[in-house]
Amino acid sequence: AQSVTQLGSHVSVSEGALVLLRCNYSSSVPPYLFWYVQYPNQGLQLLLKYTSAATLVKGINGFEAEFKKSETSFHLTKPSAHMSDAAEYFCAVNLFTGGFKTIFGAGTRLFVKA
Amino acid sequence: DAGVTQSPTHLIKTRGQQVTLRCSPKSGHDTVSWYQQALGQGPQFIFQYYEEEERQRGNFPDRFSGHQYPNYSSELNVNALLLGDSALYLCASSLDGTSGANVLTFGAGSRLTVL
Numbered sequence: 001a002q003s004v005t006q007l008g009s010h011v012s013v014s015e016g017a018l019v020l021l022r023c024n025y026s027s028s029v030p031p032y033l034f035w036y037v038q039y040p041n042q043g044l045q046l047l048l049k050y051t052s053a054a055t056l057v058k059g060i061n062g063f064e065a066e067f068k069k070s071e072t073s074f075h076l077t078k079p080s081a082h083m084s085d086a087a088e089y090f091c092a093v094n095l096f097t098g099g100f101k102t103i104f105g106a107g108t109r110l111f112v113k114a
Numbered sequence: 115d116a117g118v119t120q121s122p123t124h125l126i127k128t129r130g131q132q133v134t135l136r137c138s139p140k141s142g143h144d145t146v147s148w149y150q151q152a153l154g155q156g157p158q159f160i161f162q163y164y165e166e167e168e169r170q171r172g173n174f175p176d177r178f179s180g181h182q183y184p185n186y187s188s189e190l191n192v193n194a195l196l197l198g199d200s201a202l203y204l205c206a207s208s209l210d211g212t213s214g215a216n217v218l219t220f221g222a223g224s225r226l227t228v229l
Contacts, residue, residue: 044220101170103159
């Protein structure tokens with residue numbers, strides 16, 4: 001079973017519209033969840049992380065995510081999309097197997113239309 | 115403060131050849147993880163090095179090997195290259211890796227094309 005599943009390989013929104021990128025995690029994984037972003041021709045960088053503190057996590061560039069244990073979800077949102085948000089977004093989890101390793105979802109590419 | 119640096123940025127090899135990719139971690143980080151990212155896919159975990167030892171390994175064949183040096187820098191070696199090895203290889207560093215809250219810092223990657 002996948003540790004994290006991202007629903008939708010591509011999402012397209014208009015500039016100024018709500019951004020919602022979906023991520024569900026396996027209930028067997030520890031609650032160390034992350035969102036990373038990858039801009040074209042770059043490595044990944046951390047957007048935000050959940051580590052069992054507040055369930056609503058705020059990240060950089062106006063993004064936030066809510067940890068919902070009952071739904072095993074960790075969806076990423078932003079109230080108003082900007083053209084510069086166009087990128088690939090990855091949901092990830094840290095799994096312990098003798099040390100922690102980060103496992104990534106398949107990614108969701110966000111397109112922002114003018 | 116330099117982040118993670120990788121070299122080379124691009125390279126082209128032919129089937130059956132061998133390749134070595136290099137990574138210098140972020141200052142203060144002691145753990146290096148390598149990922150393979152095929153086009154349109156998420157990064158796949160190859161292995162992780164800590165204290166010059168391979169601590170964890172993903173589902174990759176023995177053709178993929180690595181090394182970590184005392185200064186924490188690392189190499190990824192791939193032998194007997196296959197067409198399917200064409201991908202972006204990402205190096206990520208972190209601190210220790212014994213905390214679930216551990217965050218990875220990534221390099222820009224080495225893009226390998228196998229012809």
